[in-house]
Each structure stands twice: as structure tokens, then as C-alpha cells.
Amino acid sequence: xxxKTTTSEYLLLFRGTSWHKDHAPKExxxxxxxxxxxFERLKNEGKFKSGHPLAHDGKIVAGSNAVTDGPFAESKEAxxxxxxxxxxxxxxxxxxxxxxxxxxxxxxxxxRPIVSDDKIRESLELxxxxxxxxNLWV
Numbered sequence: 271x272x273x274k275t276t277t278s279e280y281l282l283l284f285r286g287t288s289w290h291k292d293h294a295p296k297e298x299x300x301x302x303x304x305x306x307x308x309f310e311r312l313k314n315e316g317k318f319k320s321g322h323p324l325a326h327d328g329k330i331v332a333g334s335n336a337v338t339d340g341p342f343a344e345s346k347e348a349x350x351x352x353x354x355x356x357x358x359x360x361x362x363x364x365x366x367x368x369x370x371x372x373x374x375x376x377x378x379x380x381x382r383p384i385v386s387d388d389k390i391r392e393s394l395e396l397x398x399x400x401x402x403x404x405n406l407w408v
Contacts, residue, residue, distance in 0.1 A: 278359075280382065282370075283379065284377055286377040301375065317356050
């Protein structure tokens with residue numbers, strides 16, 4: 271008898287918005303076609319739930335509601351976009367991320383589990399407990 275796996279959701283956060291800087295137009299077209307094929311495969315396999323590219327401009331709100339310009343698109347850490355995928359484990363989500371064609375051109379993909387609705391209260395209680403005991407990075 272095999273153990274039942276539970277499919278969870280994971281955020282793929284794509285960082286790096288200037289991957290195409292040194293590419294000729296035809297190269298960019300080919301690169302985008304590879305990314306689109308990867309996306310379509312994830313969609314057809316039922317792994318893709320949602321996602322979007324992000325605009326290059328925006329604002330940052332900090333403490334005391336201070337608003338500043340940013341994020342800056344030329345930064346290696348600038349967020350280019352995101353996917354929400356379905357996977358049976360973090361390891362499986364990492365394998366999906368490793369298939370991203372943009373990794374070859376300097377983009378990075380951060381993979382984070384999404385806390386499910388039924389676990390939000392538990393997650394907040396753990397955070398509260400960690401703050402009160404000084405274990406902030408647990």
C-alpha cells in the first residue's frame with residue numbers, strides 16, 4: 271500500500287529583470303519561446319495554478335507610511351514575476367523550478383511553500399510564540 275501524498279501550493283518568485291540585456295532580438299524571441307513552452311507544459315500537467323509578470327515600476331511603503339520610488343528594475347534582485355504551482359513536496363517544487371529556462375540567463379527562482387488556509391491560525395500562533403520567546407528565526 272502506498273502512502274497518500276497531499277498536494278500543496280508553492281510560490282515561484284522569479285528574480286532578475288535584465289536577463290535579456292546582451293541578447294539579440296532573435297535570441298530573446300527564442301528564449302521567450304522556451305519559457306512559454308515550459309509554462310505550457312506545467313499548465314498541461316496541472317501544476318500551474320496562477321502567475322503573472324510584474325511591471326518594472328512601483329512604489330515601496332515603509333514604516334510610518336513613508337513611500338519611496340522602487341523597486342529598481344536594474345537590480346539583480348528585482349522581482350520579474352511569479353507562479354503559484356501545485357506540487358506534492360518542496361522537493362518536487364524545487365525540481366519544477368530547476369526546469370525554468372531563464373536560469374541559464376541569470377534569473378533566479380525562489381521557492382516558498384504557501385501556508386494553506388487551514389494552517390494560517392497555527393502559523394500565526396507559532397510566530398507569536400517565537401516572538402515572545404525570542405526565537406524569531408525558528
